[in-house]
Amino acid sequence: MGVKQAGQGLATAMRLTEEVMASYEKLDISKRQYVGYVLVPAAVVFLLTIAGAFLLPLPFAARVPIPMFGVLTLVSAVIYPKIYLSSVENRIDNQLHLVMTHMTVLSTTNIDRMEVFRTLAKEEEYGAAAEEIGRVVSLVDTWNQSLDDACRRRAKEVPSDAMADFFDRLGYTLGAGQSLEDFLVSEQDVMLAKYETLYESSLSNLEVMKDLYMSMILSMTFALVFAIVLPILTGNDPTATVAAVIVLFVFVQLGFYAMIRATSPYDPIWYHPEERAPGDLKLWASLGIGGGLSFLLIGFTAAGMFGYGPGLPGLLWFIDDVRLPLYLAVPISPLFITGVILRSEEQAISARDREFPSFVRALGATESAKQSTTTDVLTTLRDKDFGALSPAITRLYRRLNMRISTEGAWRAFTRDTRSYLIQKFSEMYLVGRRMGGDPKQLGELISKNMNAVNQLREQRRQAAVTFIGLLYGITAAATFAFFIGLEIVAILAQLTADFELDQMDIGQIVYPGAYDIPLIEYLLLTVVLFNAALSSQMIRKIDGGNPANGYIHFVLLTWLGAGTAIATRVLVNAILSI
Template sequence: MGNFLDRMSAAFDFGERLDYFLLQEQSAVMEDFETEYRQSLQTMSLVQDALVSLTIAVAFMMAVAFMLPLIMGYDIYVLVALSGASLLVIDILSIIFIDLFLTHDDICHKLPIKPKEYLEMKAMFMPILAVVFVLLIVVLWLRPFGLWVSLLVAFAVSPLAIIGYNAKEFEGEVIKKDMAFPAFVRSLGGSMSARGGSLYGTLGPLRVHEFGVLNEPVERLYKRLLIRCDKFHSWLYFAGETGSSLIQRFGTIFIQVVTLGGDPEKASEIISNNFIKLLSLRELRLQLASSVKGVYYGTLVGVSGSAFASLRMVGILDATFKKSFSAIASTPSVASLTQGLLPSVGNIDMLLVEEILFWILVIHAFFSAYSIKMVDGGSRWACFLDFVIMLWLLAAVSIGVPALFDLVFSTGSSASGVVSGVTPT
């Protein structure tokens, strides 16, 4: 504020007009914001690459660590817990870095006034969440048909995809309203300047024009003004019903300018131009979010695949070593030489180990889905759609990778764990 006042006093000293000075200032502020916005996207891209590298390193660490019980006799439960803790730390760091480095530009506003689509979605959440909890308890307790635990969990959580899908559709509608708003505000400002009338008198004839997805909110705005509702509250409800954060912010600026006696045409032109700039910046952000989404999906498949492959390899090698050494140990003279030659995992419940690993990866999938929505600035409800898709991918990997190992190595003595749901004999 101090620098701004210094520049304004200097401009007045040189005889510069106030309107020209303020116009130049808003252009400079917008350029600074654009530069900062682009820089934050570049920084976030670099940070995301670093976090992905750390995740890959953890996946490699998990693959090596799960082999240590065969070589050095370490407790495999401790190794799984440490691997899960490392993955959780990376997920938390990802959330923190996104919040710190990325410019806050949410698609949806945070006003208490919500569109009907949002209210319907919110009303569905608790019943669907209750259904999910009931399904989880039932399938985990009964484990019907001897199905895989990962498949049962993915099935039980699938109703959350309804919330995620509706939130995704809601985001799309909000983005369409954002695209239509610059044309609407230009038409409104130009008509008010030409007619020299009030907002109500101008909005009436303007309703006959087609503004696409904004037609219904505009009609409601006109009806509120018709019954002499307060202009600020009427416009606030208009912004709230659109669900858009940008419309809420720029709409407030427009109504304040009009109320204070400013030029509506000039104000609408400035608002429209800045609005379009922000939409172009948001396109870059959505492109980054699309890239991050692909990276998170690929990382989940890679980490889960390597982890389950390592655990299956531990089971295969342990079964092989036990079979070989039990045959050798039948000869007393050789048994003393082979005793303690190679540590074994002992009587570890590999089924339990794989289930623990599966739940660790479920938590990782949720953090990944939430991070995606933080990057694109969309509704956090939409993360449930990505979460459910990730769970099905995780289930496919947890079933497919061990099955592939069984096929390649043709062994039936290794632990089947979360991929079969049946304790091996």
């Protein structure tokens, strides 16, 4: 059994090595340049960190993370080509469902099939997927290859397996004489099934990440508690030991943030138009008020600490003893205002997203049945209740009725909704109608795709809720453990000073004099603040919302950590003083 497992492990390692070596061939620079510009400097950094671990006059616990940083640098440089190609694959896969929907819409119009590819290649928003389509166009226009040959040739080079499979099947289908429209319409179910599988796979990976994150953070919490408590028995410098473990703690959290960012499916909620959109003033005002008040409180608190005013105790005059954690939590509290307002707008965007499939399906079916313009159809359709989307539909009708250009009216409609998906699908519907597409077919196609995305978003929201609960629980538990250790050490140090035990033989067993309790408390509160900031952004990456919306969780997590720190020290002090 052991031999079989060893053989499987060796086969996996060999396969991974082959994939890494193959990825060097697909870089935009030569292998010689990559070795000279990246691998050699990384190896030098690794050697320097090894030397630093032996030569620097630091405690052993403080020297351990130094070579770990060098190993991380070297390993990252070696496997970066593989990581880069994987990131390109993820970017293509995340946009592929929109690309194929857009391609299908264009194929149902009266334009040439090569014009479909040229139009998509110019869509910069599709990123790497548009670049791959542009390479197919180049093979046709520059090298005079047929479209089916170009698709089959590009299928061998594209980093994404899903797009390679699509190009391959498209090439053989076109070569057999089937039209582009028939192929793409028949591919919609396959495409949606693959996108749902990819999306759900990413959510499953996040579940694994959640469990791994909890295990690693709890391990680092125990390590930090030991770093606080053990020096009282060993006599080592506790400040340097705690600082070293905190650095390692930060690296672990940053690593998990990077992994969560790479794992989370790309599905933005917000649309950010270049022109000014309705509600921009409210959003910017909330950011200005929250940020401005926070800076004002930070300045007020800092001035009091340097003796230029009453400071935080003057502001919190109703509290007898203003503990140090409050100096962390109170100044950032106004950011909660910004987070609440952005959260409210984000919930409104999600509500409009849920209504849009019904609207576009009804619009397409009615236009097809009445053989009339969008303006005539909206005359009656605007009276139908589409929930949060109704005000934007009414404004769309008014703009079209005032003979504003159709493109301008729909562009204003997407600005009103502020939704990324509504902007993309509205643009597809408009282009399809302008080029002669069947409105009923367009409406059903777009509605089906957006309903699928809305269902996946609901799964994502549920995954985000469980992750939020985990982060809040870990924050409370870790802070509780930190400050239990700190309070125990502080009480032992006080007892030693009160009874003058350092002048007795016990002074050789317990070393309380090495502790700078206020400095260690500052370091621990830095961890609490960093954890709150990074955790709030992890939440935003998981649910796909606006980063500024994370201010709510940033403030709440900071207050949770500060409150837990104060309550823990008071509770432990009360228990041990009985």
